[in-house]
Amino acid sequence: LLVVPVPPLPSSLMSSKQKPQQPQQHKTAGARSSPRNLQKLDIRSVNSPSSGTLSPNNLSILSPDSPKPINKKAKKSACPCGRSSNGRDWLVVCSESGCKQHWHTSCGNLKGANSLTQPQVDNLTKQWLCPWCYTVPFVKPGNHSSALNEVSLIEKALSSAAYQNLTDSVVDALKSCPPAPVDLSSMESRLEQLTKEIQNFKRSSLLCFPQTEIPSKQFGTTVHEKRVLNCKEKPYDYYKEEFLGKNDLSCVIDLLGYLKDSASFVPENGHEVKLYGEPYSYTGSQASEPEAIPPELNKVIDQLCSELSLPEAERPNSILINYFPANNGLDVNNTHLAMHSDDESCILADSKIITLSIGASRTIAFETKHSDATCKEELTVRNNSVYTMSRKSQSWYRHGVPPPPPGAVTDERFSITFRCLKKQFSRSVLLIGDSNTKEVIFGSGPAKVGQSFPGKRIRAAKVENIEPKDCTGYSNIFIMCGTNDLRCEYISSDHDIHCIVDTLKEKLIQVKQLCPRAKVFCVPVMPSRIPEMNYNISLYNGLVDEMLYVNFPDIWFDGIYNFVDNSGLLDSSASMGDGTLLIWMRHFKKYGEIKKAYEKCEESYDAVLKVGGGQVWEEAYKAVGNDYHLVGGGGLTVSAAGGWLMGGGLSASSRLYGMGIDQVIEFEVITADGSKVTASKCENDDLFWALRGGGGGSFGVTTSVHYKLHATKPFCEMSFVVSDFKEPNYDTKTVFKWINLLVDSAPTLDTKWGGYWTLASGIFYYQGTEEETKDSEFYKKINNLGNISWESFRCGESYFAARGGPDNMGTDQTSQKEFNIASRLIPMDFVQNQPDKMKGILIWMIYNGYFTFNYIIGGKMMDVATDATAVHPAMRQSVFQIETFDERLIQKLREELPDSGAGFNHAAKNEPDWENQFWGSNRERLETLKKKWDPDNRFNCWHCVGYLQGNDSTTGRGYTLSLSILLNLLVFIAVFLRNY
Ligand SMILES: O=C(O)CCC(=O)C(=O)O
Ligand SMILES: [Fe+2]
Numbered sequence: 001l002l003v004v005p006v007p008p009l010p011s012s013l014m015s016s017k018q019k020p021q022q023p024q025q026h027k028t029a030g031a032r033s034s035p036r037n038l039q040k041l042d043i044r045s046v047n048s049p050s051s052g053t054l055s056p057n058n059l060s061i062l063s064p065d066s067p068k069p070i071n072k073k074a075k076k077s078a079c080p081c082g083r084s085s086n087g088r089d090w091l092v093v094c095s096e097s098g099c100k101q102h103w104h105t106s107c108g109n110l111k112g113a114n115s116l117t118q119p120q121v122d123n124l125t126k127q128w129l130c131p132w133c134y135t136v137p138f139v140k141p142g143n144h145s146s147a148l149n150e151v152s153l154i155e156k157a158l159s160s161a162a163y164q165n166l167t168d169s170v171v172d173a174l175k176s177c178p179p180a181p182v183d184l185s186s187m188e189s190r191l192e193q194l195t196k197e198i199q200n201f202k203r204s205s206l207l208c209f210p211q212t213e214i215p216s217k218q219f220g221t222t223v224h225e226k227r228v229l230n231c232k233e234k235p236y237d238y239y240k241e242e243f244l245g246k247n248d249l250s251c252v253i254d255l256l257g258y259l260k261d262s263a264s265f266v267p268e269n270g271h272e273v274k275l276y277g278e279p280y281s282y283t284g285s286q287a288s289e290p291e292a293i294p295p296e297l298n299k300v301i302d303q304l305c306s307e308l309s310l311p312e313a314e315r316p317n318s319i320l321i322n323y324f325p326a327n328n329g330l331d332v333n334n335t336h337l338a339m340h341s342d343d344e345s346c347i348l349a350d351s352k353i354i355t356l357s358i359g360a361s362r363t364i365a366f367e368t369k370h371s372d373a374t375c376k377e378e379l380t381v382r383n384n385s386v387y388t389m390s391r392k393s394q395s396w397y398r399h400g401v402p403p404p405p406p407g408a409v410t411d412e413r414f415s416i417t418f419r420c421l422k423k424q425f426s427r428s429v430l431l432i433g434d435s436n437t438k439e440v441i442f443g444s445g446p447a448k449v450g451q452s453f454p455g456k457r458i459r460a461a462k463v464e465n466i467e468p469k470d471c472t473g474y475s476n477i478f479i480m481c482g483t484n485d486l487r488c489e490y491i492s493s494d495h496d497i498h499c500i501v502d503t504l505k506e507k508l509i510q511v512k513q514l515c516p517r518a519k520v521f522c523v524p525v526m527p528s529r530i531p532e533m534n535y536n537i538s539l540y541n542g543l544v545d546e547m548l549y550v551n552f553p554d555i556w557f558d559g560i561y562n563f564v565d566n567s568g569l570l571d572s573s574a575s576m577g578d579g580t581l582l583i584w585m586r587h588f589k590k591y592g593e594i595k596k597a598y599e600k601c602e603e604s605y606d607a608v609l610k611v612g613g614g615q616v617w618e619e620a621y622k623a624v625g626n627d628y629h630l631v632g633g634g635g636l637t638v639s640a641a642g643g644w645l646m647g648g649g650l651s652a653s654s655r656l657y658g659m660g661i662d663q664v665i666e667f668e669v670i671t672a673d674g675s676k677v678t679a680s681k682c683e684n685d686d687l688f689w690a691l692r693g694g695g696g697g698s699f700g701v702t703t704s705v706h707y708k709l710h711a712t713k714p715f716c717e718m719s720f721v722v723s724d725f726k727e728p729n730y731d732t733k734t735v736f737k738w739i740n741l742l743v744d745s746a747p748t749l750d751t752k753w754g755g756y757w758t759l760a761s762g763i764f765y766y767q768g769t770e771e772e773t774k775d776s777e778f779y780k781k782i783n784n785l786g787n788i789s790w791e792s793f794r795c796g797e798s799y800f801a802a803r804g805g806p807d808n809m810g811t812d813q814t815s816q817k818e819f820n821i822a823s824r825l826i827p828m829d830f831v832q833n834q835p836d837k838m839k840g841i842l843i844w845m846i847y848n849g850y851f852t853f854n855y856i857i858g859g860k861m862m863d864v865a866t867d868a869t870a871v872h873p874a875m876r877q878s879v880f881q882i883e884t885f886d887e888r889l890i891q892k893l894r895e896e897l898p899d900s901g902a903g904f905n906h907a908a909k910n911e912p913d914w915e916n917q918f919w920g921s922n923r924e925r926l927e928t929l930k931k932k933w934d935p936d937n938r939f940n941c942w943h944c945v946g947y948l949q950g951n952d953s954t955t956g957r958g959y960t961l962s963l964s965i966l967l968n969l970l971v972f973i974a975v976f977l978r979n980y
Contacts, residue, residue: 233393235366235377238308241385243356244300249384251296256358256414260323270336270403271324278318278421282344293319301418304354308388314351316418324362324401326412332403335410339367339400342389342419351420352388357381360411366399381415431457432466433480433523463503468510477511477518479504482525482544486536497536501543508552520555522548546637549616590615591704592623598706600665601682607709608665611640613702620707621809626798628709631657636809641705647695647905648871650881652765653715653799655754655859661692661869662861663708669700672934676703690929693871695904695918696944699933715802716773716795719763720788725850734787735760739842741781746879747832751859753778758853759846761791765802770795822890822908825872825901826880828858841896849886855903857881872920874901881906907943914943 244252259265265272266286275290276297293301301316310316324335342353364387366377381387389399404410460466463481471477485500504522511520524541548555591610598608607628611620618636631651633644649660657663666680667688677700679688690699722738723731742757753776755764762782766773773779773795782788796802803809831838845852858879866873881903884890890908893900902908902917911917919926923945930937930946940948 233390233396235393235397235399236364236379236387236389237393238352238388239379239381239385240307240387241382243307243384243386244303248296248299248303249358252300252356252358252416255294255296256321256323259321265321265323269338270333271322271401273323274321276319276321277316280318280320280344280346280419280421282342283340290318293317297416300356300416304356304386304418308352308354310352314348314420316351316354316420318419318421320417320419322401322415322417324360324413324415326360327404327410329404329407329409332406332408335401335413336403337401339365339398341369341394341398342391342417343394346421347391347394348420348422349391351391353391353394354386354388354418355381356416356418357383357385357387357413358416359383359413362401362404362410362413364399365402366397369396369398430471430474430476431478431480432460432470433457433478434459434461434483463500463507466504466507466511468507468514471511471515471518474515474518476521477515478521478523479507479511480523482537482540486525486533486540488530488532488536491536494539497540497543500540501547504544505547505551508548508555512552512555520552522555549637590619592619594623594628594709595706598665600706601680603681605665605708606711609707609709610704611707612704613639613641615640618809621800624709624800626712626796626801629653629657629712629799630707630709631660631663632707633660634809641702643696644905645705646691646693646697646702648693648869648875648903650855650857650903650905652754652756652763652855653767654855654857654861655749655751656767657710658860658864659869659871659875661871662864664688664692665706665708667691667702667706668704669702671700672936672938686929687933689868690870690926690933690945692869693875693904693919693922694926694929694945695870696939696941698930698939698941698944698946700939712798713767714769714795714797715799716766716768716770716793717763717802717804718766718773718779718782718793719791720761720782721791722760722762722785722788725760725846730760731787734785735846736843737785738762738782738788739839741785743831743835743838743842745778745781746856747828747858749778749856749859750776752776754856754859756853756855759842759850764856765799767799821883821885821906822887822911823881823883823903823906824890824893824897825857825874825878825903826882826893826897827874827900828862828877828879830897830900831879837896841892844892845884845889848892849884849889851886852882852884852889854883855881867922867925870919870922870926871904872901872918873922874920875903909942911943918943919945 259274265274268284268286273286277290277293279290297319304310305312305315322337324337327335347353361380361382364379364381366379368375379387389397401415458467458470460481462485464485466479466481482500482504486497491497508520508522511518522544524544525537590612592612592615593610595608595610596606598605609620609624609628609630611623616637617632617634617640620630620632620640621636624630631649631653632640633649633651638644645660645664649663651657651660654660666678666683668676669679669687669691670676671687677684677687679685679691681688687699691702723735738760742762752767753764755762757763764778766776766779768776770793794802794804826838856879857875862876864876866876878900882889882893883903883906894912899916899920901920902911902914904918907914907918915923926945934946937946937948940946
């Protein structure tokens with residue numbers, strides 16, 4: 001291509017005072033009539049991926065080492081769209097055309113850019129098209145300052161074309177001159193002639209507009225001094241009758257009849273609509289999710305493409321059918337379409353908006369949009385005709401279908417409008433992942449991800465390789481990484497896995513910033529053949545699920561996973577047995593409804609809450625708010641119907657209302673034979689008994705629970721620290737005073753008190769107002785300890801208000817492996833009868849590891865008979881549950897109190913004699929019921945009732961057993977799913 005050094009132009013050649021801003025930088029020669037042509041070169045010749053992004057070479061960012069946003073003054077209307085982003089516009093230079101643009105951050109869908117760093121933006125914008133050349137987001141001209149930009153764009157198009165012609169002519173003239181000396185007079189006359197040509201050219205391109213002067217300074221800038229509104233676009237540019245052949249026409253008419261009969265049209269103002277293909281949304285649009293384009297209409301698109309010679313890139317991908325009902329001449333207002341422009345930025349800038357009319361002849365009205373131009377035009381469209389409008393013309397004209405004249409009778413008409421929506425906005429699927437992703441086939445049917453929308457797969461071997469900017473422009477983003485990160489050679493401790501989850505979180509934050517409207521899926525890592533790796537995988541999946549739940553409630557964590565691998569399965573950990581399948585309950589049906597005056601088993605309850613099997617406490621607490629008191633767990637991310645409950649369910653309000661299991665009215669359970677049963681006092685009462693304390697998921701899959709609700713009462717929370725053991729000179733004297741106080745008070749403590757304590761601190765709750773709390777014995781005694789520090793004292797109208805509301809409650813950390821939790825129940829009579837021995841044990845603990853976190857229990861928990869529920873009878877007879885993460889401390893308690901039992905939910909993973917320590921005298925009945933309700937042992941979990949050790953070489957039962965359990969479970973799951 002020829003690169004032309006451009007001589008300065010004589011000012012007489014400029015038609016008005018304005019100059020093209022950077023004509024010198026238009027290096028590429030050739031007949032360019034408009035910047036659109038530049039763009040054509042850019043977009044169409046680059047093999048752009050299906051995301052529609054461009055190769056980075058097309059753009060370079062100016063001054064990459066000066067991340068500062070454009071200075072405040074320049075920012076105002078710097079972006080071609082006329083909007084600004086608070087001084088954070090980016091200066092982008094298009095290397096093809098050399099144009100420079102201040103680009104406001106919302107252009108190109110860069111929502112949330114304000115929180116991006118400059119390097120991120122640099123990186124990102126490299127992939128985008130220069131707005132000057134391509135995606136100028138036109139806003140309504142005429143009433144918005146961006147009108148000026150649009151005018152200036154069109155004008156630039158003209159002047160730069162003229163300029164280019166001129167340059168070419170000058171070059172020709174030079175070439176035709178003898179080498180030396182140069183005869184300037186011939187050049188001058190040639191230039192004069194060219195000037196006239198340019199002026200004629202400009203005049204000839206005026207279709208309808210009067211020359212309009214736009215006052216200078218109106219837009220706060222002196223660059224645009226005098227403007228001439230020139231439009232070379234026509235209101236419509238094609239009209240043809242008898243468009244479809246006979247057969248195709250009948251097919252389309254059939255389809256329209258079907259849509260009408262099936263009530264598929266949605267009413268809008270004056271007509272009804274139906275959408276197909278890419279979702280087209282416009283002001284006032286009512287149409288719901290579009291369906292895939294049906295074959296009849298795809299055929300019409302084929303014909304349109306060939307007759308109108310549409311390039312592949314402009315092939316219509318979105319269809320809006322307008323149905324204009326017939327009228328009887330009386331009411332003309334039921335059949336019209338108000339004047340408007342199809343100027344949404346999602347419509348491809350160079351594309352055609354094509355309309356096929358079926359049915360009655362109607363008039364299409366066109367008028368100019370600029371207030372000082374009053375041109376109007378009409379087109380009568382007949383049955384089976386097509387007319388087209390350019391997207392560009394929408395910036396200049398309005399169109400509409402006026403109501404028929406008063407008294408006129410009209411038959412029904414359908415207009416099928418075809419548009420090409422920009423690829424950036426297209427609905428598509430991106431799958432980022434490791435080599436596993438090649439196996440994945442996702443979606444079926446038009447409404448699901450995958451099948452009907454083109455997808456793209458990007459390799460990211462590890463989480464750190466995920467490139468958030470790859471996600472821009474996609475509607476559905478699947479992330480399937482992690483397997484490689486979790487290989488044993490990379491993981492030396494759980495901490496490493498936490499770090500991977502943190503990296504994933506960072507990546508997701510960026511993905512959400514860049515693609516706020518995209519639906520993001522995070523796919524759990526599938527189990528591996530390597531058993532040790534499965535530990536990493538199960539921990540990772542759990543952490544990711546929790547991280548998503550807390551940080552990204554709208555990111556989906558399911559979909560493409562399959563927990564069955566040919567040989568290896570999820571490794572055992574607290575809730576997973578060897579060789580078992582895990583049923584992921586998180587996304588199961590949710591309820592959260594409060595039922596008033598609820599009757600069950602001839603008892604009535606003022607209010608109950610139904611929670612689904614996969615719901616967590618946060619959801620339950622939010623459902624209840626401050627309206628009722630719900631006895632629940634402290635960790636918001638803990639399941640409200642799962643393990644917490646099956647293991648008994650301790651709460652800081654259990655001394656006042658009993659345990660979690662004491663609140664249950666009924667369970668809905670899928671039992672091992674796949675049937676759905678209710679278990680309550682009067683239905684399957686033995687199962688009801690077993691589920692309340694039998695622990696784990698060993699009797700069935702709980703799919704819902706009805707909890708009793710209590711009236712709200714005021715509560716206070718107080719937390720204090722007696723001394724900090726981490727300090728070298730901690731205050732032993734006050735610590736001993738605290739232990740004395742605790743051991744002496746606990747057995748007879750008012751049931752209005754409940755909560756947690758350690759050897760040197762406490763978090764307690766009191767049912768009462770601030771005054772009542774401060775007036776209570778226990779509070780006064782604590783306050784009198786002297787040298788303590790109060791961490792908090794908060795009172796509220798309810799227990800949850802006193803806890804600071806759900807938002808202030810924690811997530812459960814204790815499931816993490818490094819905590820290695822263990823628990824022991826401390827009998828009431830031991831503390832009552834041998835308080836000094838109890839104090840001695842606690843003091844021994846101070847010097848041998850000190851870290852515990854304990855419950856004070858008893859109170860109303862003791863009102864329930866020891867065999868009325870399945871929990872260890874000790875739960876009903878104890879005053880403390882001591883929890884520690886230090887094996888020595890728990891071993892001491894086991895030695896001192898060998899039969900006192902362990903709190904199931906906080907028990908050691910390897911608790912010796914676990915069957916007896918978990919259920920005591922209730923164990924036998926549980927084992928009998930296990931045989932009744934799950935004879936084939938389909939539900940097998942680690943140290944649960946009926947626990948069967950599977951894939952364990954020391955037992956000799958080995959792998960065949962796992963396989964039979966697996967088959968059993970597959971049968972169960974098939975039945976389970978059928979029931980759901
Ligand atoms: O019915 C027509 O011909 C016009 C339809 C139209 O303007 C539209 O769908 O935006
Ligand atoms: Fe329209």
